[in-house]
Amino acid sequence: MFERRTPRIFTDGTTPAAKLLVFGALAILLMVVDGRFQVAGPLRQAVGTAVYPLQWLMAQPVQAWHALAGYTQDLRQAQEQAQQAQREAMALAERVNHVEYLERENESLRGLLELRARVSTKALSAEVAYAAPDPYTNRLVIDKGQLAGVRPGAPVLDSFGVLGQVTQVFPFSSEVRVVTDRDQSVPVMSLRTGLRMVASGVRAASSGGRMELRFVPAGSDVQEGDVLVTSGIDGYYPPGVPVGTVDFVETHSDAPFIRIFAQALAQVQSARYVMVLEPVGLYGEHGPEPPQLPPEPLAPATAGPGQAGSARAAGR
Numbered sequence: 001m002f003e004r005r006t007p008r009i010f011t012d013g014t015t016p017a018a019k020l021l022v023f024g025a026l027a028i029l030l031m032v033v034d035g036r037f038q039v040a041g042p043l044r045q046a047v048g049t050a051v052y053p054l055q056w057l058m059a060q061p062v063q064a065w066h067a068l069a070g071y072t073q074d075l076r077q078a079q080e081q082a083q084q085a086q087r088e089a090m091a092l093a094e095r096v097n098h099v100e101y102l103e104r105e106n107e108s109l110r111g112l113l114e115l116r117a118r119v120s121t122k123a124l125s126a127e128v129a130y131a132a133p134d135p136y137t138n139r140l141v142i143d144k145g146q147l148a149g150v151r152p153g154a155p156v157l158d159s160f161g162v163l164g165q166v167t168q169v170f171p172f173s174s175e176v177r178v179v180t181d182r183d184q185s186v187p188v189m190s191l192r193t194g195l196r197m198v199a200s201g202v203r204a205a206s207s208g209g210r211m212e213l214r215f216v217p218a219g220s221d222v223q224e225g226d227v228l229v230t231s232g233i234d235g236y237y238p239p240g241v242p243v244g245t246v247d248f249v250e251t252h253s254d255a256p257f258i259r260i261f262a263q264a265l266a267q268v269q270s271a272r273y274v275m276v277l278e279p280v281g282l283y284g285e286h287g288p289e290p291p292q293l294p295p296e297p298l299a300p301a302t303a304g305p306g307q308a309g310s311a312r313a314a315g316r
Contacts (some may be wrong), residue, residue, distance in 0.1 A: 163271055189230070
């Protein structure tokens with residue numbers, strides 16, 4: 001009896017090598033045909049259209065990551081540029097402030113020189129060290145004292161006019177009472193009419209540079225805008241130094257005096273360089289020495305008895 005068996009090629013199928021050879025030849029054939037006749041173009045477009053939503057969805061996380069990284073980098077660069085610009089702006093502002101400070105300082109010094117040329121009394125320059133730490137007074141401390149020749153009662157001027165008066169003198173510094181201090185008074189004169197008045201400080205450091213002209217009789221010719229200068233009758237201030245300008249005048253028919261306020265011309269809140277004058281017109285402690293009287297003539301040494309008796313009688 002014969003045994004019938006199926007050939008091995010049909011039971012095991014084709015070998016992998018044969019499959020690779022067949023599919024490789026088919027692929028090469030399809031590539032050649034597609035390259036020559038573009039037969040796979042519609043199929044490629046259909047597959048690309050169908051797969052595009054999946055491709056877009058898969059690309060979104062990557063694009064979002066790149067966008068976030070770019071935004072973070074741009075934000076960091078913008079912050080660094082802003083900080084650099086701020087540093088440059090601060091440096092420029094500091095330079096501008098320094099230049100403005102030097103310009104103001106030069107103007108103040110030029111004003112002092114011009115004012116010094118108009119004042120004939122002896123003067124020395126000084127610098128304001130600090131303001132006295134007393135909220136109820138308006139006083140400054142300058143860096144010149146007794147060793148530099150500063151004397152009590154000496155007038156103190158800045159580049160605009162009268163700033164105050166020396167009240168205390170120490171070896172290396174002096175205290176200056178500003179014209180707006182409530183305890184300070186300056187004899188002034190109206191430059192327009194020649195009317196003599198007394199300008200007194202209104203309050204302490206909160207006066208804002210204002211002074212009051214007290215006890216001016218009603219009917220006196222005083223107007224807003226009048227320039228006030230020192231009258232020179234007090235023995236301290238030289239005449240003709242600017243003090244302030246009248247900015248308020250109020251009269252009442254039933255009042256014996258006029259209410260008058262003036263604005264100080266000196267920089268009472270920001271003075272830096274000042275000029276200390278020698279007090280004028282006083283003797284003794286605050287001014288030049290008084291004139292010496294000529295000595296009396298001596299009696300002759302060879303006087304006779306009669307002359308001696310006459311001399312004793314004259315002495316009696």
